[in-house]
Amino acid sequence: MSDACLTQHLAIIASRWPVLATILSQTPPLSSASIMEGHCGTLLVDGIQLTSRHDRISEAQQQANSLPVKPHLNVYGTGLGCLPRILLQRPTLTQLNVFIMNRALFLLTLTLLENEDWLQDPRVCLALAADEDEIRLPFFALPAELRLAEDAASGIRDRLIREISLPHTNRRYEQHLPALRQRLADNRRLLKRDGDVASLFASATGRQALVIGAGPTLKSHLPRLQALQCQPERPLLIAVDTACRALFAHGIQPDWVVSIDHLIDEEKLPPADCGLVYFPLVPTKTLMAWRGKRLAAWSSSPLYQPLRKALPKALLYSGGSVIHPAVDLAVQMGCRDVILLGADFAFPGGETHTGWAVGALNTTLEQAKHWVLNGHDQRIRTNISFTGYRIQLERYIAAHPEVCFWNGSREGARIADCRYHPEFTS
């Protein structure tokens, strides 16, 4: 095939999606791609095969079979056109949204192979993944294109990866269920005695909150937090448990510490005199050792359902990380300005946390095969778990337009709808 082939394809795109055609015509070509030999061959880009090199039709058929029979389907990535083509054979299909994950790669495939048939199908809607804010269900995401996504499509790519990995994460969590149920039983006596996080709700209306995570960039904020500590009218300080070691070492006492994890021992959360808001899976010993006030909260996890009626406490939002209930606490307390510090969701500077050696909190750099854009539009390393936590925070932020969320650093992952705070990022 040839440039003539590309011109022909672009003419179809221009007639159906003129804005997209203009964008594609301005896209620089892909610099590194080669043909990978096999029974049918495929493209190899950055060491990643775009499709099977032996039987891409059979592969696309398997992928198509994993999708339910629905009138509307979504495909992320265009591959070599096989999956859209096979899905369009379904008479029940009325709309197929095809999202381009990498426009330079898409252009190359339009140069090499015949794609006219599916591009011309009236049921096809072709768009850039980069223009979307949220994923559409049901979908199939081509595995190679999740690896080859362009920078602008990384937001959607991360949401796709989170959706795909969720059953895996849930299955791993289920392995721990017997131990977690025992923990709930162990904590029952404390839960009866301890207060309800609801007593804090609407108690800080109009106050600014600093929500302090344990990411690598927390380090850079410690002097400012130390100075704030001495001011008579300072923002509300809410810290996650693993940030406390660094905070306490610098004489910074948060108003509230939030802890949710069943593995938080007294080394990870040293006892202190400030308030503690906890989910009932925190180890009994850690709770007993805490010197300050303790307030309990539930999340919406099914694990908590049986006990929630017997021991009523308010809910805090949970999305897998302790940063979620910490942020929700600030919002439910009435804060309308929430500044996130040390909420990096990535490993800037090759570190994983402030106050902890790499690996001490079970996060290693070997797991960091994923990337995300930081506030300087640079790719920085992260892992799938951290990315999933960020997405859940972004969804929470999108659901709370009444609150101004601020990111305190440009070095960590960019968080959608979270502006950079002028003072903290200066």
Next chain:
Amino acid sequence: MTIASQLTHLAQQFRLGLSLDAAIALPPLMKSLLPLLPSLSPTAQRQLPQIMSAILACQEREDWLGLADWLEYELLHVLSDPAPCHGE
């Protein structure tokens, strides 16, 4: 499940994007192939380590479809090449 059907199933998981589960199942499956080595032809015995290292390289760079191809085609082909029967 036979080795062949396990390899095909694993390849399918990689093709469907279920690489987290599939990558966990991969090392034990690779390990279970080692006892089969003596029963393979000399050519297959020579090819097996090369295929194994290609699979590991795919895993390292997360080339899941490349990995699926090695499992479902090259590896399956090599495993179906038995050693000639001595004494015949």
